[in-house]
Amino acid sequence: MSSVVRLASVKRSAPRLALLGTGVVGSAFVARYQRLQESESPLPDFAWLANSRAVHACSPPQGTSLDEALASAIAAPQRTDSLPPWAETEALRNGDIVIDATASDAVADWHAEWLGRGVHVVTANKLGIGGGLGRAHAIQRARDEASTRYGDSATVGAGLPLLSSLRALVAGGDRIHRVEGVLSGSLAWLFHHYDGTRPFSGFVRQAQQAGYTEPDPRIDLSGEDVRRKLLILARAAGLPLQSEEVRVESLVPTALAALPLAALDDALELLDAPLEQRFQEATRDGAKLRFLGRFDERGASVGLQALPTDHPLCGGGGTDNRVAIFSDRYSDQPLVIQGPGAGAEVTAAALLDDVLGIVRN
Numbered sequence: 001m002s003s004v005v006r007l008a009s010v011k012r013s014a015p016r017l018a019l020l021g022t023g024v025v026g027s028a029f030v031a032r033y034q035r036l037q038e039s040e041s042p043l044p045d046f047a048w049l050a051n052s053r054a055v056h057a058c059s060p061p062q063g064t065s066l067d068e069a070l071a072s073a074i075a076a077p078q079r080t081d082s083l084p085p086w087a088e089t090e091a092l093r094n095g096d097i098v099i100d101a102t103a104s105d106a107v108a109d110w111h112a113e114w115l116g117r118g119v120h121v122v123t124a125n126k127l128g129i130g131g132g133l134g135r136a137h138a139i140q141r142a143r144d145e146a147s148t149r150y151g152d153s154a155t156v157g158a159g160l161p162l163l164s165s166l167r168a169l170v171a172g173g174d175r176i177h178r179v180e181g182v183l184s185g186s187l188a189w190l191f192h193h194y195d196g197t198r199p200f201s202g203f204v205r206q207a208q209q210a211g212y213t214e215p216d217p218r219i220d221l222s223g224e225d226v227r228r229k230l231l232i233l234a235r236a237a238g239l240p241l242q243s244e245e246v247r248v249e250s251l252v253p254t255a256l257a258a259l260p261l262a263a264l265d266d267a268l269e270l271l272d273a274p275l276e277q278r279f280q281e282a283t284r285d286g287a288k289l290r291f292l293g294r295f296d297e298r299g300a301s302v303g304l305q306a307l308p309t310d311h312p313l314c315g316g317g318g319t320d321n322r323v324a325i326f327s328d329r330y331s332d333q334p335l336v337i338q339g340p341g342a343g344a345e346v347t348a349a350a351l352l353d354d355v356l357g358i359v360r361n
Contacts, residue, residue: 014044014045015044015093015095015097015120015359016044016045016047016093016096016097017033017044017045017046017047017096017097017099018046018047018048018049018092018096018097018099019048019049019099019101020049020098020099020100020101020107021051021101021102021107022049022050022070022073022074022101023051023101023102024211025101025124025351026049026051026099026101026102027070027074028344028345028347029099029348029351029352030049030066030067030070032345032348032349032352033046033066033352036352042359044097044359046069047096049069049070051074051102052102052104055073056069056070056073057069058070092114092117093119094117094119095118095119095120096119096120097119097120097121097122097355097359098119098120099122099351099355100121100122100124100125100128101124101125101348101351102125103125103126103127103214103215104125104127105127105131107125108123108125108128108131108135109135111123111128111135111139111142111150112135112138112139112141112142113142115142115143115146115148115150116142116145116146117146118146118148119148120148120149120150120151120358121148121149121150122151122152122154122351122354123150123151123152123351124154124350124351125155126155126156126225126228126229126232127228128152129150129152129155129231129232129235130155130227130228130229130231131228131231131243132243133235133240133241133243136231136235149358149361151351151355151357152354153350153354154350154354155228155229156183156232156233157229157321157323157337157341158340158341158342158343158346158349159346159347159349159350159353160321160323160337160338160339160340160341161337162233162321163232163236165325165335165337166179166236166325167236169325169327169329170236170237170238174327174328174329175327175328176237176238176239176325176326176327177297177326177327177328178294178295178296178324178326179233179234179237179294179295179296179324179326180292180293180294180313181293181294181313181321181322181323182290182291182316182320182321182323182341183226183229183230183233183292183293183321183323183341184220184226184229184291184321184341184342185319185320185340185341185343186207186213186217186220186225186319186342187220187291188290188291188316188319188320188321188322188342189207189210189212189318189342190203190204190207190291191290192316192318193206194275194279195279196279196280196283199269199272200271200272200276201269201271201272204221204268205265205268210343211343211344212319212342212343215261216261216264217264218252218256218257218264221250221251222250222251222252222257223248223250223291223302223303224248226248226291226293226302227243227248227293227302229293230246230294230300231246233293233295234295234300237295239295239297241295241300245299246295246300246302247299247300247301247303248301248302248303249301249302249303249304251271251274251291251304252271253270253271253274255267255270256268256270278306282306286308286309287306287307287308288307288308288309288311288314289304289305290304290307290311290313290314291303291304292304292305292313312324312334315338316338318340319341319342319343320338320339320341321337321339321340321341322337322338323336323337323338324336
């Protein structure tokens with residue numbers, strides 16, 4: 001790991017923000033930050049923002065305005081070298097806050113490094129604590145040893161009180177028996193809308209255009225996004241679950257999975273026949289299709305299930321996540337948490353809430 005990012009001093013000074021990722025979530029974060037700034041709320045200044053192509057200082061008079069920096073980063077040409085631009089930028093200071101609005105494994109690999117150097121991390125990137133268990137443990141150790149904060153509420157449920165509720169239950173001595181739910185806003189939207197009368201692929205394109213899916217929707221359809229979220233929830237509940245221990249049923253046919261991203265849209269119709277068959281089978285049984293993640297002490301699974309129409313996880317609408325927590329306290333009737341689980345605006349709001357929580361403390 002590079003050592004270009006260094007603490008300027010062990011003495012804490014006024015925190016600054018550094019945003020990584022200028023896509024739909026990063027741009028929504030900037031817009032939300034500016035709206036709150038107009039209300040004269042006390043907010044840290046932006047030091048710089050970056051994407052995979054460029055880095056821009058945005059603290060006048062040294063740098064350009066925030067809007068100019070964002071526009072320049074978005075318009076920057078593709079780089080030809082492998083060194084990420086955010087690794088070249090000015091030193092991060094003790095107490096600064098990095099906002100990771102990417103889906104980058106390379107960026108997630110820096111989370112523990114930053115935390116250990118006294119830099120707080122706020123993230124929507126699930127690959128930090130939702131990837132390898134070793135990385136998740138390293139993040140935990142670095143945070144504890146340096147007394148830094150790791151804001152991860154945007155990683156699951158786009159800011160719904162899922163992680164905070166699980167952690168509060170565990171901290172209060174409750175024992176978690178089982179957690180199950182609709183954890184993907186994009187798949188929730190797809191199976192709330194898919195009615196068998198139109199091709200499933202058309203709904204996938206709609207979800208892409210609305211910004212509900214990952215840039216590559218196969219990440220959602222494969223169950224990989226749900227696997228990462230399930231790992232994050234399980235680890236918050238005290239279960240040291242490994243990625244390979246989660247049984248995953250992918251909705252992506254083998255032929256579709258093998259295609260490069262540029263060829264994906266033209267081949268989305270490969271989804272239609274298998275999903276139509278699953279829909280017809282569920283309809284004959286008076287059931288509804290829902291894509292669920294589930295874990296307990298015996299194991300974990302991700303996949304499409306046909307549920308009775310009165311099942312508690314059949315409720316909600318739109319991109320709603322709906323999660324049931326069974327524990328000693330909630331044994332007969334689970335604690336059910338529901339709300340929008342996808343979209344740039346709610347994710348950006350969760351990121352900014354975590355930033356404000358750090359600043360206030």
